[in-house]
Amino acid sequence: MARNSYSSNLALLCAGFALLCALCGAQARKNNLQDSPIQVVATVKIMRSYRSLKAIRGKRAFRSTHDTVELHCPEVIDPTDGIWKPDPNCSVPLTRIARGDDEVTAFQRRYNVISGDKIAATFDIRNRRKNDNNGDARRSLRTARENLVTDAILRPDSIQVVERNNEPKEVYTGSPIQLRAVVYLVDFCGWKNPFRSAQALRTYLFSENGAVEGNMQNYYRTCSYGKTIWDPKYVAVVGPLQLDCKGTVANGALRYNFDASKSCDTNELMYWRIGADTQAQKLAASDPNLSSILQWSQRRRVMMILPPETKCNFNGIADASCVGSICRSFINTKSPLDVNVLFHELQHNHGLNHAGRNELEYGDPTDPMGDSPASGQKVHCHNAPYNWRIGWARPIAGGLLTAANFTPAANRFVLTIPASGTTDMNMVIVNMGSSSPQAGASFITYPKYFLSFRVRNVTFGGYDSGLSAAINQAVVIHKYDGTMNDRDASKSTLVAIGGPRFDSFDPAFPARDVWTGPFTPFNSTSGLGGGLRVKVVSVGPSSAVVEVCRMYSQTEGKPGSAECQANLDRDCDGKMASLDSDCNPK
Numbered sequence: 001m002a003r004n005s006y007s008s009n010l011a012l013l014c015a016g017f018a019l020l021c022a023l024c025g026a027q028a029r030k031n032n033l034q035d036s037p038i039q040v041v042a043t044v045k046i047m048r049s050y051r052s053l054k055a056i057r058g059k060r061a062f063r064s065t066h067d068t069v070e071l072h073c074p075e076v077i078d079p080t081d082g083i084w085k086p087d088p089n090c091s092v093p094l095t096r097i098a099r100g101d102d103e104v105t106a107f108q109r110r111y112n113v114i115s116g117d118k119i120a121a122t123f124d125i126r127n128r129r130k131n132d133n134n135g136d137a138r139r140s141l142r143t144a145r146e147n148l149v150t151d152a153i154l155r156p157d158s159i160q161v162v163e164r165n166n167e168p169k170e171v172y173t174g175s176p177i178q179l180r181a182v183v184y185l186v187d188f189c190g191w192k193n194p195f196r197s198a199q200a201l202r203t204y205l206f207s208e209n210g211a212v213e214g215n216m217q218n219y220y221r222t223c224s225y226g227k228t229i230w231d232p233k234y235v236a237v238v239g240p241l242q243l244d245c246k247g248t249v250a251n252g253a254l255r256y257n258f259d260a261s262k263s264c265d266t267n268e269l270m271y272w273r274i275g276a277d278t279q280a281q282k283l284a285a286s287d288p289n290l291s292s293i294l295q296w297s298q299r300r301r302v303m304m305i306l307p308p309e310t311k312c313n314f315n316g317i318a319d320a321s322c323v324g325s326i327c328r329s330f331i332n333t334k335s336p337l338d339v340n341v342l343f344h345e346l347q348h349n350h351g352l353n354h355a356g357r358n359e360l361e362y363g364d365p366t367d368p369m370g371d372s373p374a375s376g377q378k379v380h381c382h383n384a385p386y387n388w389r390i391g392w393a394r395p396i397a398g399g400l401l402t403a404a405n406f407t408p409a410a411n412r413f414v415l416t417i418p419a420s421g422t423t424d425m426n427m428v429i430v431n432m433g434s435s436s437p438q439a440g441a442s443f444i445t446y447p448k449y450f451l452s453f454r455v456r457n458v459t460f461g462g463y464d465s466g467l468s469a470a471i472n473q474a475v476v477i478h479k480y481d482g483t484m485n486d487r488d489a490s491k492s493t494l495v496a497i498g499g500p501r502f503d504s505f506d507p508a509f510p511a512r513d514v515w516t517g518p519f520t521p522f523n524s525t526s527g528l529g530g531g532l533r534v535k536v537v538s539v540g541p542s543s544a545v546v547e548v549c550r551m552y553s554q555t556e557g558k559p560g561s562a563e564c565q566a567n568l569d570r571d572c573d574g575k576m577a578s579l580d581s582d583c584n585p586k
């Protein structure tokens with residue numbers, strides 16, 4: 001959230017106003033039983049989930065059916081300890097206003113919002129207690145509160161964005177990003193999480209004796225090239241803690257019912273976090289290390305390891321981008337803990353979305369935000385677009401190509417791409433829809449392609465040691481329209497895996513070593529557009545050689561045309577016009 005007094009004053013003002021309205025509303029309902037509107041200012045939180053364990057009827061398999069947009073209380077500074085907390089007077093009904101990837105993505109597009117933005121919205125409060133017509137103001141308020149949380153109905157057209165959060169967060173720009181986190185092992189409803197001591201989980205989290213290869217500390221050190229740090233000094237593991245199975249929990253001025261024996265919904269997720277943090281605050285009285293981590297009130301990670309019997313149908317769910325004082329992730333333990341699920345959820349907190357292919361939300365096997373295979377507790381790092389999005393890696397020298405880098409006479413580059421694990425300068429970005437990399441350059445809607453080379457590392461704990469064998473020594477091509485910006489929530493799309501053969505190859509090249517992207521007519525006035533052809537020249541243990549060719553047309557030209565006279569290879573088929581069958585039909 002933005003830390004300026006204007007916005008928190010605004011939030012307070014609105015929260016106060018809303019309470020007043022809730023009061024009036026309760027009064028009004030006593031008289032005429034009508035719905036009463038309240039207006040609130042709320043903070044948006046987007047949650048992204050990993051893999052439904054059960055397909056939901058009527059939804060495509062492997063779509064993220066548990067993604068949500070939630071409305072939360074804005075945060076204010078607590079004057080007693082100087083820590084950002086949900087506004088205690090807030091009467092924003094904690095609500096899910098979108099569910100499933102399609103709805104969440106449509107919502108984000110429509111309002112251009114990400115986690116941490118503030119919206120104004122109007123709720124109608126339904127009166128369910130028709131016979132409740134006695135009681136003083138205090139009673140009315142309680143009734144209003146109780147009604148509010150279950151009976152608040154959002155007026156869909158009432159949403160207005162009041163503030164976009166532009167605070168720089170977690171894109172690497174030169175100083176290491178030090179993560180602070182508390183990981184809770186929790187038990188409830190007679191169910192136990194599989195880790196009976198903090199020590200048992202530490203082997204998945206830290207590079208200590210007996211740790212798994214892909215422990216989180218190594219994951220971050222290796223995959224981020226030392227740019228984001230997960231250090232045991234700043235990560236506390238707490239538990240097992242015993243939480244309530246059902247009850248009520250307060251948030252802001254409202255109380256909510258939760259019942260973990262029956263559901264795994266917004267209220268349960270909220271209670272688990274608050275319940276665990278409350279117990280940890282008590283433990284912190286005699287544990288200065290824990291105390292200093294809990295006092296960290298800027299983007300602190302809170303990861304919850306849940307018992308396998310929970311009613312949650314996801315492998316994991318997390319706040320997409322970390323804003324305000326905390327961001328959450330919840331890990332289901334129905335299947336044995338796999339480090340790539342931990343990393344997946346933590347990287348949602350870091351700002352990343354899912355990595356897909358075609359219609360498959362998690363269809364990209366080259367990225368842990370996609371269809372990471374069970375990694376054998378090894379390290380599986382990000383694809384090129386996501387490494388670039390958070391500043392972990394960048395193009396090779398001469399590897400950022402825009403339209404101006406190509407001419408019909410020089411439309412082919414031969415480039416050596418090092419294995420992603422060997423250096424953080426390891427990708428080629430081709431953007432022929434843009435006239436230059438500078439901001440404000442003219443552009444058209446055209447895919448931005450990312451080329452990288454992935455090698456399954458055999459060194460213990462090495463970069464991509466958890467990469468699937470099928471992708472070993474592979475040139476991979478992604479499409480990504482995102483930017484290197486905390487507000488960017490775009491998904492990356494895998495388009496081809498090759499080396500030397502592409503799985504998605506151009507049939508005009510029987511050797512299958514050429515991939516051709518969709519063609520947009522070249523505009524000679526703007527110099528933008530055309531098509532991209534990528535040929536894998538060779539692959540080796542630590543680098544690949546590729547040929548990147550910009551197509552100015554799909555065929556060389558008509559026989560006798562000016563194009564056929566100019567002796568160029570405008571269609572990137574490897575034949576100059578004089579030798580191209582397009583120009584010389586038999």
Ligand SMILES: *[C@@H]1O[C@H](CO)[C@@H](O)[C@H](O)[C@H]1NC(C)=O
Nearest residue numbers: 012016076077078087088089
């Ligand atoms: C909450 O409301 C009470 C009563 O109006 C007020 O005294 C208090 O300062 C408010 N708290 C915050 C954090 O705004």
Ligand SMILES: *[C@@H]1O[C@H](CO)[C@@H](O)[C@H](O)[C@H]1NC(C)=O
Nearest residue numbers: 232233234286287288289290
């Ligand atoms: C607290 O942290 C220090 C320094 O990292 C460490 O030496 C010490 O063992 C920790 N104490 C506890 C109780 O974990």
Ligand SMILES: *[C@@H]1O[C@H](CO)[C@@H](O)[C@H](O)[C@H]1NC(C)=O
Nearest residue numbers: 419421422455457459462463
């Ligand atoms: C494999 O990992 C080791 C250790 O992290 C690293 O030095 C080496 O460059 C990696 N090799 C490749 C091909 O990624």
Ligand SMILES: *[C@@H]1O[C@H](CO)[C@@H](O)[C@H](O)[C@H]1NC(C)=O
Nearest residue numbers: 442521523524525526527528
């Ligand atoms: C080609 O680019 C020019 C200059 O940007 C633009 O005015 C024109 O509309 C474009 N032509 C087509 C067919 O897109």
